[in-house]
Ligand SMILES: Cc1cc2nc3c(=O)[nH]c(=O)nc-3n(C[C@H](O)[C@H](O)[C@H](O)COP(=O)(O)OP(=O)(O)OC[C@H]3O[C@@H](n4cnc5c(N)ncnc54)[C@H](O)[C@@H]3O)c2cc1C
């Protein structure tokens with residue numbers, strides 16, 4: 145058909161993950177089309193990572209100054225909320241994606257605005273700015289359509305206006321009070337951000353402590369940090385019903401109490417954005433996460449042409465891990481186009497996303513920050529590793545200099561059979577940049593006896609490495 149546009153690679157969704165899949169394919173000499181239905185840059189740039197971190201950063205900087213004698217005395221005021229919101233707005237480029245479009249074009253990627261749907265093997269239809277466009281992929285289609293908030297089945301939720309993470313990251317005023325449901329990553333980060341900006345925040349979590357998928361000490365210290373900021377933390381309880389009341393929202397909890405807020409922020413997880421991308425035309429079920437193999441190929445379709453990465457898949461919902469998987473996919477498509485067989489590529493080859501299994505790092509940007517990579521002790525044990533767990537309070541010369549009364553914790557999980565690390569967690573203020581040392585140790589499977597020779601500089605927070613290894617017995 146003459147009006148079908150042909151490219152080597154067609155990518156659906158121009159979030160951080162889709163951008164990487166397209167750019168990596170082009171860098172390998174292929175042509176690529178990147179299709180986006182909303183904003184180039186995706187959720188991360190406008191309603192997730194960037195604005196949430198911008199909302200948190202000023203409060204953390206102020207808290208850091210207050211933790212150090214000498215600078216503490218110089219801090220006489222509170223956060224300037226409107227300046228924080230203005231700074232946040234600049235980090236989202238005022239929700240204008242033109243710079244992101246230019247970036248893609250400068251990288252040699254063709255762009256198309258519209259909603260894309262698979263219509264069969266290597267075929268995509270796009271409805272958008274240019275009307276109805278039919279596209280065909282010579283080599284591969286890559287689905288990077290991200291995720292959407294999960295709406296919990298709470299009585300009355302349909303009848304009240306709610307905030308999701310979009311409203312929670314882009315609001316242009318500080319709500320007088322905010323009720324947050326869900327004490328996972330979004331819930332804890334945004335509860336603290338808005339509390340530090342002056343809102344009276346109530347956070348409801350069904351688990352015993354916030355951040356239930358992290359090491360228990362992390363949840364305990366974050367709970368302490370949130371309470372110190374005035375957050376009313378309601379744990380081990382569920383919201384059973386909500387109703388509107390004078391422009392605010394009232395919620396009934398399963399422990400029999402009631403809470404209210406001017407706004408209700410629902411932060412109970414995200415599900416893959418695969419409802420309307422034509423999965424049924426290739427024999428897959430709409431709405432399900434795309435199951436991918438280690439090369440990023442979608443399972444359940446003929447091998448070799450359909451790939452997926454990022455939040456739309458069964459892989460970690462993190463920008464950096466999605467981008468990593470997308471780079472692997474780009475390399476796989478390029479190699480296959482050149483006739484290379486990548487199927488037998490071993491773990492840790494450039495054609496396998498092995499880190500998504502063994503070495504996923506994440507910083508939860510609360511104060512204290514939770515910085516973790518790899519497996520928790522509980523997961524390592526569940527998966528059959530013979531483990532040794534080393535726990536320490538975070539007290540070293542470097543951290544004492546960083547903040548008076550520095551409070552934090554460290555845990556390392558050792559695979560005793562190989563004497564390598566399979567998980568590390570650091571909890572404490574301003575520790576985010578320390579995490580990459582642990583990520584290198586876990587991804588590199590560095591033997592502990594060799595790690596011993598990586599001597600931390602004195603006096604830095606990195607000295608915790610020495611203490612952990614000593615405690616292990618080295
Ligand atoms: C509040 C919040 C804070 C977060 N903070 C962090 C953080 O600090 N660090 C971190 O690593 N992760 C963070 N995350 C997670 C991170 O945002 C996601 O993991 C990341 O955005 C996933 O990237 P993606 O490209 O897969 O999806 P997205 O960023 O969601 O992009 C998908 C894109 O696809 C488009 N699209 C969807 N369907 C179609 C279609 N049919 N046709 C064309 N286009 C389509 C969408 O419009 C969207 O632009 C946060 C998430 C939230 C909600």
Ligand SMILES: NC(=O)c1ccc[n+]([C@@H]2O[C@H](COP(=O)([O-])OP(=O)(O)OC[C@H]3O[C@@H](n4cnc5c(N)ncnc54)[C@H](O)[C@@H]3O)[C@@H](O)[C@H]2O)c1
Pocket residue numbers: 296297325326327328329330331333348349350351355356381382383411412413414460461462506507508509
């Ligand atoms: N800094 C970061 O890396 C960062 C920041 C924000 C989000 N993210 C990612 O985005 C994704 C989505 O984050 P999220 O916080 O929405 O999901 P999440 O899965 O981290 O947390 C959701 C929480 O809501 C709870 N929950 C579910 N239903 C509930 C209900 N009915 N009532 C009360 N609680 C309920 C769950 O127990 C869970 O603790 C995550 O994968 C997260 O890793 C990452």
